Amino acid sequence: MAKATIDRTTIDLFATDKQRGRPKSSPYSREQQIRINKKNQLTRDKQAGLKRVEIKLHKEIYDDATVIAEERGISRSELLAELIEESLKNLLEG
Template sequence: MAKQNADITTIDLFSDEKRPGRPKTNPYSRSVQVKINKRNQVKRDKSNGLKRVEFKIHQSIIEQLEQLATSKGVNRSELIEALIVEALAKQQN
């Protein structure tokens, strides 16, 4: 009997073949992994003294912030933090 790739009735012939793709290395589904990673990130941020702030601003302001951040060589989060610190320092004077 010849072995054919489309033959699924003799599955024992194919048990030693490797399946294509990356092997599964984590027992959790992707959605569970994302939740675990996010929880760990929040714990890391909290231990570093960081607090999450969320707000909505117009897309044109985001684009301006992106351009400014790129020109200064920082990411948008660092730029916003620096702008807030600067504004608070001016407020105290």
């Protein structure tokens, strides 16, 4: 059997070939992987009926929300969504 350089299934044949570092797990660069993952996440969110909202909070509010979310065992995002939902419900009942 001839040794083909593209055949990496028989490592003993390639013992002289030194490859440094961790083997590549993806053909894409890190930047491309991040872009692809972000696009996939946005697609999953859209399919789940989620919309992205960005807000700026004072550090104290942010820290309080973090503590409360950790106490409840939920993410800060879930906590803020619950608070907004409750507030909207109260405003609509009026």
